[in-house]
Amino acid sequence: MRKRHVLAATLAAAAVPLGLAFPAQSHGYISTPPSRAALCAAGTVTGCGDIQWEPQSVEGPKGFPSGGPSDGTICAGGNSRFAQLDAPRGGNWPSTKVTAGQKLTFTWKFTARHATTSFRYFLTKAGYNATQPVTRANLDLTPFLTVPYNGAQPPTTLSHSATLPTGRTGHQVVVAVWEIADTGNAFYSCTDLTF
Template identity: 80%
Template sequence: MRKRRILAAVAAALAVPLATALPAQSHGWISTPPSRAALCAAGTVADCGDIQWEPQSVEGPKGFPALGPADGTLCAGGNSRFAQLDDPRGGNWPATKVTEGQRLTFTWKFTARHATTSFRYFLTKPGYNAATKLTRSNLDTTPFLTVPYNGARPPSTLSHTATLPAGRSGHQLVLAVWEIADTGNAFYSCIDVTF
């Protein structure tokens, strides 16, 4: 009995530093218009793997577009656990219908409110082929919306409204990047739209 108590005490003592050394596993995602992660979490899209339980966890290196996840892994934030988000599914991801010049509101849900540098939104270039994985060469790497946040922490939900750029038609992809101020990471969210 005494040996069990000693083992339990040692296990508890080791668990505290280990738990504080590991990063939090909850963060944030775009819920509307539905991102790929939101579509998977809602069950609208099947065969999504772990992302269906963790839409908030698409975290990868910050510094996009100069740094960040490798081309072809942008929608998953470079995280192989969520590679299903990078699969173009033959261009058949459900897409939100939009029009050129439309004001579109993007709503984030947060499960951990990190100190934030900015939120940035990128759109694929005219002629984008939705049946291919997303790369920097597919994107206009100048964001169509940047929201500086100067180290503040967002509320549990936050919305940004932007005017969609002109010159697009058909299936396009928005890449939203939530850059964290006090870590080396950002959160990535891909939203399929159809003009």
Template identity: 70%
Template sequence: MRRKISAAIIGLGVACVSVLATGSASSHGYTDSPTSRQAFCADGTVEDCGEIQWEPQSVEGPKGFPSHGPSDGTICAGGNSRFAELDDPRGGDWPATQVSAGQSYTFRWRLTARHATTDFRYYLTNGTYDPTRPLTRADLDLQPFLTVPYGGRVPDATVTHQGTLPSGRTGKQLIVAVWTIADTGNAFYACSDVQF
């Protein structure tokens, strides 16, 4: 009788671990090159960030951006109201990474939990972008300037992508990086302020 109970407990434990390992909660990540808003909050560079300071890897929202996904004004938080501080433009005062138009750049993600991946995509704001207002799709070039397909593979814990920043940009702009998960309905979002 004792063996049957032990076997049942072990079986239940394995089933629970399997369920936890396949859900969307098992995949998390954020960009730190260029430094994302959530990374600045996590390292204390920016204060009054709310919960994101402890969970920079958790900006998860619906996938399918830009035709689907988070609504306008909630893009940087992935549509997740827990992290609404990321959508606050702070008067345009978010720290920005210095870049140059047409520059070759290495983009980097830190993945605290890896997952089967469709792709990574990078979008840049356009000439109408106002860094003092919440981000909308009208502020973005809706064609990504860099797409890295993954075909369902699981990426490493640190992922780098080499790309070229679009030419013709000046002033403060915003890069929206999207990590699309292959086997859930979600993606991870990271907004990085940059100064051309």
């Protein structure tokens, strides 16, 4: 009897660290071009807090841009646990070099497949100051790409190609919103580009 209790206690004690070692397997993020969450998860950017272990968890209220996260908290989906994603870092987030008018493919990596309403992609306006947090005032609130998904679940990875808007120079930010069909939430992914 005592051996069974010792064995059970040992197994329970071992299970706790294992459970903590594996973050909740949920949701998704843009892996290429690397989003801020992907850069943190890869260790390319440090000082990211919890997002380095949970790049897929940037979940916040849906309804963007009329609803959703408040200004200055958009890249973190309004989630204070991931506030490092909103910090402009002096305009020094690593960025992908692009040309206005070029076709660019955004690839999402999913760890949980949710019924999906749509994917929408927004870009900061000409003259955006990359040393400031992303707000609605410095975003073009008309998406440059909308992909309806009609309640279907995406596969494990999914790519969307878009022609980047013209009239942009310098450091810009793409805010991608994956809107879930059967909850009140969406997932937010910010990707830095240099035109």
